[in-house]
Amino acid sequence: MPFSPPRNPLEDPALEPYRDFLLRRSRRFTEEMRRITAQYGSLRAYANLHTSLGPHRVRNARGVDCWRWREYMPQAGAVWLTTDKLNFQRHASHRFRRKEDGILELILPPDALAHGDYVELRVQLPVAPDGSDPDECRLGAPPLRRVPAFAQWVEQDKAVPTQWCARLWAPEQPYRFRHRRPGAPVFPRIYEAHVGMAQSSLTHHGESVGSYEEFSRSILPRIKADGYTAVQLMGILEHPLYRSFGYQVSSYFAPSSRYGTPDQFKALVDEAHGLGLSVILDITHGHACPNTEQGLARYDGSRYFFSEKFNQWGTPSFDYSQEMARRFLLSNCRYWLEEFRVDGFRFDAVGNMLYHDHGVDDDFSHVGRCFYGKNGEPRADENGELYLCLANALTHELRPQAATIAEEFSGMPGLTCPPHEGGLGFDYRFAMGIPDYWEKCIEAPRDMGSLWYEMTNHRPYDRTVSYVECHDQCINGDDAMIWRLMGDDMYHYMAVGKENWNVSRGLAFYRLMRLITLTTADAGYLNFMGNEFGHPEWLDAEAHAHRQWHLADRPDLKYAGLAAWDKAQLCGLVAAHAEDFQQAPLFRFIHEDQRLLAFERGRLLFAFNFHELEARQNLTFTVTPGKYVELLSSDETRFAGHGNLSVACPPLEHFTRPLPDRYEQDVTLYLPPLVALVLRRED
Structure with a gap:
């Protein structure tokens, strides 16, 4: 009998020692849903605090x-x-x-x-x-x-920046949405962005911030044209500390007034929908702002919704054993889905919600660490698990096409399986180990086997979104991957025709990093704003709160070549060959010393030469039989490459040769150093 991978955690033999934890998770959710339905009629009715608390005309x-x-x-x-x-x-x-x-x-x-x-x-x-x-x-x-707590419009006092005050939001004419929401995402290509920091450096200076209107007008069309299908917005829920990037929320029901009014944020969502883009909201339901006057901390003088101990960030963590805390957060999900018509959520710091100790100082080197602590005691916060199951169920009840994504570091099994299968109900989880791996590759070369393993390492039932880097690698002085590769040379050798070995090598390796991360991605792909064209500066909340979009639009600069490479991957590959990306990558060839790797995905064939100096004149390996037509080369001059391997017009065709007693056949390719070639099989 051929091997059949497990379809969920309850069928996974590796998780048999932890089956009781999974069954208890499933049982608690089922019992709670039964209670909620009997007492409130539905989960939607249960998540109604925003309709009963706060100000209302009645x-x-x-x-x-x-x-x-x-x-x-x-x-x-x-x-x-x-x-x-x-x-x-x-x-x-x-x-x-x-x-x-x-x-x-x-x-x-x-x-x-x-x-x-x-x-x-x-x-x-x-x-x-x-x-x-x-x-x-x-x-x-x-x-x-x-x-x-339920203020929908909260402003900072310009005269006293530490003072924040709510304003009643009750316009006579509510905003009317003009566009339908997009359908359910298929292999979503997610563009992570921050509205306040997305404004152009040519029109904004110093510590100014962008606006919802400017983002709608200038950035959303760019995201759409580059081939992305969703925009993931961070820093929308109101937060007093701007440099927290929105991860210390004070007002959960107010879009940040720094960028405009609630209606202007609705217009942003509406405009995105008009372009066919889904809007995913980055929400922090694990912890809140520690400020007392502006936030929920000691709202009535007590611990209110929070546990006794602060977490590793010095902020209060929600106590999910309190039913009103769970209802507050569920109501928050419902509010953004219904009032602003967002299309899903990226739940921040899910690992901190799953564990009583927040997973601090644990490398989770074994799956058992997800269930037992260092002293052998059960570590899961079952109330945190219950809340996440309810939040995912509510989101999909209100909008079946919605996407929920877990930012989770521990590797908890079954995040993207429904509760009745022992999971938590997310649609996707982030492959958080990939950017860590790329950081190590930049510091010192890694073997090709570890590269393939890291790119494809996920449980068969957990749907993952891959990325080279997100905001974590690019903010507050941390170095983006392109800067780690090239450093100060970016300031001197990014003009077309001006050559430097470090920059040439860095650009070539960066193109390979992004291609292999995208083409091996299990269920989706993410990019942080500006990284698609190798933005030359980090993102600082105060000193460098801008993006240099003009660099990507100048054909005399290599940034434009990187932007063209990103667009060619998303539009020329994923969008044009969507059916191929519905299939899993199929390993074909690896050579450690020569640093070669090849794999198929559907009818697409990807061949990589990661060697910095050696070209492969007659690279031969076995593939599915057929005629292979060249589609893309990472070394094309339009991608800021050297043109040592460019796709011709008409493109070159490569015919496979039979092998004795084998279905697979040989194909022979030419690969210069630090170059990848993409081909498609035609029968």
Whole structure:
């Protein structure tokens, strides 16, 4: 019988010792879904905190129009709403009344609030530390200032940058979307971007930030034209610390006002949909901003939604054992899917959500480390697992075509399998080991066997997205791969016709890195903005908050050649031969000393020469029989190569030769140093 790979973790013999963990994960999700459905009717109805808490225009029992504002603050002694109309003073008319289950409510007439009003909460702590006397406040203690948890519009005070204040978002005419959402992604090509840092260096200087409107106008068309099918946006949820790149969220229901209004972000999503691009939102549901005035930390004076210990970043981690914490985060998913019509989520730091110890100081060298800690104790946070299962189920219930992606470092099995198969329900996981591997390759050559293993290393049931580098390799002074390869020589030898060995070698190796990462990718591919043309500077949140897009548009510079290479791969290969990328890579040939590697994918054949000095005049290896027609060479001059191997017009054809007693046949190719050749089989 031929070997049949396992289809899910429960069928994987290697995971048999951990089967009980997987079954318990599945059982907990099933039981919780049954409870939610019985008590709330549906998971969507369960994720409704944003529709019941915060400010809403409603009709009371007598049919009279009014404002109803509710807050979940179980430990607060007293709460007031203050506004700019009231000079931010506490008034008895704006004091919340306590209801059941930690809910406080305020009813106001229609003219008490208007679109654009500045609003804040004042929270008085109770006399008793346990909150047993909620209506009697601590005498003499100043009230706490809080930005409302469900604020949809939060602005930074230009005069006092450390001060943030919410504004009521209630326009008379809601934004009307014009375009349909794209369908479900097939082998998604994801462009990771940051709106504030995507503006052109020619039009912006210093510490200015870009806008939603500029991104829609200038960057989205570029992403589409380059062959990407999705844009993954980081830093959208409001965050006081700009250099956190959006990973310390304060206001979960507010798109960052640094770049424009909520409607302008809706227009960005709408414009992307008009171009056929999906919009994936980078969300941080593992931890939150530690700021108390602007964020959720000690929102009512207590730990609120968070665990007792801060994580390795010094930020509070969500406590998933609290049902209201889970409902808050689920409501956040529903809000962005419905209100802004995003097409999915990239969940940040999933490993920190899966483990009580956040996976700190563990290399996860064995799969057992995902289930047992260093002292043999079970380490999984089952409540964190439950939340992720619910979040994925909710996302796909609301939008079946949505994509959810796990940024997860430990290698937890089954991330992309449904809970009934022992998984967590994601669509994709990032292949986070690949950029680490490329960093090592740049420092010192690695053997070809390890290269093939790293590019194709994933469980057969876990759908992975590959990438050479993401924002992690490019921000706050960290060096992008192109800079690691070439360094300061990029400033002097990127003009066409101006040669330098280090730059020539770096460009050639960079083209190979990107091609083999894309063409061996299991289920998708990601690029960080600017890396497609070898952006020469890192991305710093304050000093270098721009991108030099003009470099990619100048034919006299080699950056334009790298941009053309990226576009040729995505448009000329993946888009033009989508059916081939639905099949897995098939290994064909490797030679360690000569640093050669070849594989097939569907009808496509890829041959790589990673040797820096030796050309292969008559490289012969076995392939599927047929006629192979050259499609692309990484050494073409249009890709900033040297033209030692260029695809002719008409392209060269290579015919295979029979071998005795074998189905496969030999093909012979020519490969210069640091060059890859792409061919397609024609019967």
